[in-house]
Amino acid sequence: MPLSTRWRTAAIATGTSYDAAALQSAAVLIKHYSTSFGWATRLLHEPVRTHVRSIYALVRVADELVDDDTHPWDRDRRAELVDGLHAETLRALEHGGSANLVVHAFALTAVEHGVGRDLIDPFFDSMRADLSVRFHDAQSLDTYVYGSAEVVGLMCLRVFVDGDAVRFAELSPGARRLGASFQKINFLRDLHADQALLGRTYFPGVNLTTFTDRERDLLLDDIDADLKVAATAVSQLPVSSRRAVHAAHALFAELSARLRVTPAAQIARKRVRVPDLVKAQILARSALVAR
Secondary structure (H helix, E strand, C coil), X not given: CCCCHHHHHHHHHCCCHHHHHHHHHHHHHHHHHCHHHHHHHCCCCXXXXXXXXXXXXXXXXXXXXXXXXXXXXXXXXXXXXXXXXXXXXXXXXXXXXXXXXXXXXHHHHHHHHCCCHHHHHHHHHHHHHHHHCCECCHHHHHHHHHHHHHHHHHHHHHHHHCCCHHHHHHHHHHHHHHHHHHHXXXXXXXXXXXXXXXXXXXXXXXXXXXCCHHHHHHHHHHHHHHHHHHHHHHHCXXXXXXXXXXXXXXXXXXXXXXXXXXXXXXXXXXXCCCCHHHHHHHHHHHHHHCC
């Protein structure tokens, strides 16, 4: 779907009070839902920080529509909400705005940086998969990870390189591997919640009650390979984003290391976390080394 050229020009040249309110709503939502991500985004330069928050705010809303079990919505109602959010996002890109503040903020970023349906549609397809797929095989997992995580990395990369098509092409593989590693680490640390509470098995053949240390290590070997490839791309990012992405990479590398020394039986019962003090140390190091 072509983006509105007229609105694209206006969005770059000026910002309205409504635009400002939308951008602020995205920042508030991110602060509410994700402490670690909020910390990392502080290392981004402006306006990159605002654009990335606007991307992740939409991602967060979609994820909550699918996963938040505090609401008495059945699966059909959740599917309607996800479909509605998807449709509203596409309308905002085409027509220049939305009554939904988070969608409006996302659209401002998407239009300015060329984020289109090639990335948006796979994301919402993965959100729908969470409502319909209980057990993934290798192919469906790859498709799900691409839509739920890799395309988000590519959206952010479009912001990071600010229109440099050559640099985007060069760094895209690393951005995808970074997004994939983040998602798979979260699958591993959320094994209990996903299987016992949400009824989803992301890793093919991995059973909560029989999960072994060998299975843990095989999964982490794959994750660490993704992190290794991603590290090369992180070092080549523009200075406006390099420190923040380095911090995010380091936080998830720390999670991977902690998961590797945690017995599989414990991972199957309790979510592994990085203590706040360690997070702060990682962020401080990233601020110094990734200049």
